[in-house]
Amino acid sequence: MKAETSMLLMSPLGENKLHSTGLHQFDIETGKVVTEWRFGKDGTEITMKDITNDSKGSQLDPSGSTFLGLDDNRLCRWDMRDRHGIVQDLADSRSDMSTPVLNWAQGHQFSRGTNFQCFATTGDGSVVVGSLDGKIRLYSINSMRQAKTAFPGLGSPVTHVDVTFDGKWIVGTTDTYLIVICTVFTDKDGKTKNGFAGRMGNRIAAPRLLKLNPLDSHLAGVNNKFHNAQFSWVSISFLPACLLLFPSQRCLAN
Known part of the structure; x- marks a missing residue:
């Protein structure tokens, strides 16, 4: 993302479960994880199976802040910006409670x-x-x-x-x-x-x-x-x- 200066990484919950409850934002230029995020909707933690860019070539946009997520019965767009327009940051935070939750910007959760x-x-x-x-x-x-x-x-x-x-x-x-x-x-x-x-x-x-x-x-x-x-x-x-x-x-x- 962001003109190919950042990379989003997910870790599976287990060997036989490829879903993830969150992701890490990796700064390619410094080689460090700069932010952690959790997936959540309506106050409930959810999982994602895969993520991808908004469109082909959108990783070249330096101002890009959204990406798509996929789970067994979910298709959605996530936004890394705060609802009040402030980009969330976790540079000085370490606890799970302070890990910011991504903003569910668009999508649908299918029943089954x-x-x-x-x-x-x-x-x-x-x-x-x-x-x-x-x-x-x-x-x-x-x-x-x-x-x-x-x-x-x-x-x-x-x-x-x-x-x-x-x-x-x-x-x-x-x-x-x-x-x-x-x-x-x-x-x-x-x-x-x-x-x-x-x-x-x-x-x-x-x-x-x-x-x-x-x-x-x-x-x-x-x-x-x-x-x-x-x-x-x-x-x-x-x-x-x-x-x-x-x-x-x-x-x-x-």
């Missing part, structure tokens, strides 16, 4: 069933979220309460998602294959949109699946999993996770 796993943002701040049931949901910058578009699951949990800057392409990672989705469609008025700006409905395009061929899958072994396929910033092309994990092997498109 979403099972969020991972998320990413576009250049304008729209959000794509992958779930344990394989669903991929698209949220516009204006609302985190209801997804504009939801792509049905294909049977495997989505462990990582990425999206292009313009929001036109999404890549989802599962343990054994990648899902590539085009979000562009034409609405009933003949206008071209993406799934973040309008509801795609029955105009959802069939996803492309990328996976290892049977021989390479056998050579990789049963315990090898794909990790974090990501798009390049310079084009819509992406680096398949299998190429990152198994550089000598190939991918097949179905």
